[in-house]
Amino acid sequence: MTSTTSLLAFVIGYDISDPARLQRVHREMCKHASPLEYSIFLLVGSDAAKERCLAEIATLIEPVDDVRCYALPERGFQGRVGRASLPEGIVWTGLPAAIA
Numbered sequence: 690m691t692s693t694t695s696l697l698a699f700v701i702g703y704d705i706s707d708p709a710r711l712q713r714v715h716r717e718m719c720k721h722a723s724p725l726e727y728s729i730f731l732l733v734g735s736d737a738a739k740e741r742c743l744a745e746i747a748t749l750i751e752p753v754d755d756v757r758c759y760a761l762p763e764r765g766f767q768g769r770v771g772r773a774s775l776p777e778g779i780v781w782t783g784l785p786a787a788i789a
Contacts, residue, residue: 699733699739700725701757703728703746707754710754713749714749714750717745721734721738721742722742
């Protein structure tokens with residue numbers, strides 16, 4: 690019998706005080722996750738993938754920087770507050786199928 694690893698979803702965000710470090714962290718994050726905003730990423734993968742990503746980021750940051758990772762609930766509530774950010778009739782399908 691083979692075991693399957695279920696995909697999990699994490700939102701990772703950061704506040705980096707130095708522009709050069711910010712750029713390095715952004716480039717590294719793009720290797721692991723999909724950018725939602727410049728410093729907010731969606732990582733879909735295993736706990737091990739999340740730990741690898743955070744370990745890589747830890748080598749690039751300084752104590753003054755702030756990196757946060759939040760696990761998204763499986764099939765959690767999704768809602769929107771405020772105006773739609775896309776024109777009417779346009780639907781963004783950029784979310785990975787694992788959580789869409």
